[in-house]
Amino acid sequence: MAQSPQTTVAVPGGSFLLEPAGSTPIFTVEDFGEEQRAMAAEADRFMQKEVWPKERRLESKEGKAAKEMVQILKKACDLGFGQVEVPEKFGGIGADKTTALLITDKLGTSGDFCVTWGAHSGIGLAPILYFGTDAQKKKYVTKIADGKMVSCYALSEPGSGSDALAARTVAKLNDAGTHYILNGTKQWITNAAWMDVGVVFAKVDGDKFTAFIVERDTPGFTIGQEEHKLGLRGSSTCQLIFNDAPVPVENVLGEVGKGHKIAFNTLNLGRYKLAIGVLAAAKRSLAESMQYAADRKQFHTRVLDFGATRDMLADSIIQIFLGESLSYRIAGNIDARLHSLNDSAPDYVDQQMAAIEEYAIEASIAKVFCSEALDRIADRCLQWHGGYGFVEDYKIEKFVRDARVNRIFEGTNEINRLLIPGTLFKRGMHKRLNLYGAIGQLEQRLATDDFAPAPAGAEGTQLAEFALQRLKWLTLTVAQALSARHGVALEGEQETMVGLANLIIDVYAIDSGVARVIKRVAANGASSEAIVSACVTVAACEALDRGTVAARRLVESCYEGDVLQPWLAKIDRLGAHLPANLLVLRRAIAADAVAKGGYKLSSY
């Protein structure tokens, strides 16, 4: 089994908001051992040799290129990448989530392959792996993992995207009781043209949402035309069309009427993986664009040496560092929970799903944070190219096109943003998370502490820790204000929920970065970690500036007059503009990246 060292513990999901940064150690990429690094290096090599040089041809999907992506997919399976998460008893290598995330990371550098691979070995395989019967696993898992069958996952429909449970595809048991007859259409199905098998959702008798394993040669089942997409053109996206298609009853996946369980758990699994994949794309965009900006001169100056360029560069480096920190932290937390489970327990699968669901808030944050980081980074990288960014001579135009859909699939970023505070409040009310206890403690503190506006003589990460703690308290105060005003109706106040989500996203990203820097400083000393320390300091100070203004606006949106004033007074005590020369730090971050030729704040 490929396992990471256990460096973290199973903290409750959402507790990052309540506890000080670094109060429990987090898993970071620095923890990976030699074996995992070797796997990562091989995955990286595979992408650079087998995929990167073929990207333009794959996009055409014409002639030989039509089948080329499947060949690459199969080659990746030959090397065992499909077996990463498959338990040893089904011929896999039974890696833990951190190792699996590492492989996803390294295979994520090309959008077309990343999405093809994710649909096949991730969401196309995981439902069978977790919810399949032994017979179903024997029949499909090894074949999918070995690449003998290409898999896909079919949830969306022409009329139901985000509202997945409103699906209209129906399944009706035939008179003989041997087959469910499927009718309906599935939309945006990745790998559709190449699929041999797929996980398809339909409603039994029109109301019992259920998952089925459907094989390619099912009568009455056809594949639609290729969609013409903005990006990810090297991947296949078509409709799956069912016209009285009989699916054997033994291919019902999980229980009839329990399809939502499979659908939602698959999303929980997929979101933090998507996050690391898009971050890998961001790193590549940055590396290739820095090379361009180093070669291109205007006004006798390298584009890379202009302050305006470097400011964007510093921002990109910070975003990548934070995204990396939070994504691997989630995988580490899930592993810590999974390790304590007994795999012969009768409800083992439910316990596994619960371990993953525990970090649903964090997974949504990861998905939103990283997909938006990629968009911002790719867009800026294109900007450095000037006019050349707008033509196909350089790959950046493709990177920008490929980036966009990540804010749409695996739950739109709006859906994910709503889930973040929504889940937090629910867990608070059900006492799964001590949210209201923490709010009460803060209340007491506000009565006794004087909350100095800025720390005296703060050094290194102290400033970041100070700003982060203030941001957490601000967020708790806003949560308190909003739930006091709206109660359960808050869920319907989407603009407000999104505003609160933005605060929580900042908290988690910076908390993860700070915890990682604390760990690295403890291991290597402060002087060798000056740049990562600068990254979290800049991020925390800027987030506190932003958060203070946002907090005011949020309480102003729901209170007025005498009731409003005490809330604003609280925010004024907690919020702070920390006097610090962030420009110097940003310049140092950018200069370091230029000297080292890219994002080099981690090496794995």
Add this chain to the structure above:
Amino acid sequence: MKILVSAKRVSDPNARLQVAKDGKWIEGDVEYVMNYFCENAIECALQIAESQDGVETVAVGIGDEDTARFIRQGALARGIDRGIYVAAEESEIDSDLIARIYEGVVHRERPDIVLIGKQAVDGDSNQVGQLLAEYLGWPQATFASKVELQGDEAIVTREVDGGLEVIAVSLPCVITADLRLNEPRYASLAGIMKAKKKPLEELEIDDLDLDDADPKVKVVALSTPSGRKAGVLVKDVDELIAKLRGEARVV
């Protein structure tokens, strides 16, 4: 049959190297990769082992501590049976000493074939295979682009100036691998996991009882390439030709 293959780590040719303050070595966060030609040698050994029964393959790496990792991940993970790591300060060994270390290992292991990358892409010395053959008194086939075993002979196609040369060398022999010999395989994840259980022997140079363990070549100075000079604009074709003839002396 036993085949010894080389597994040398080299600084990544695409990385930016910094010359150390004493001007004699490199420093900083240097990224290393497996020497490309060693990858070809390893692939060749694996193909021979797969094509016939009873072939044992052994990878040899000489250098800093990290070299052991390259033996494991670059050779054993791909399928080489076991490894031998000889500890040495990379800044203090030259091609001759490396060849003598190989000679020492050959005396211990008694292989039938030593397959070595034709050169390492860091120092580009291209000497070890030739020196080793001389010290052992074995035939050598350098720059191999094809290797076939027939009885007690290796039939080796060599890439030479202007074409190919096919030679037969009797075993035991030294063969140095060229880039077109084969397409090196990836290590599978299963291979990477198996590698950690394969034997990897660690030796000091002293363990090899070499008659002569002194390097003959000292690095006097290292420097980074100077920047390219700016080009010159010429008025017309006549001036271009005049310059090509007079200054550049290329036509």
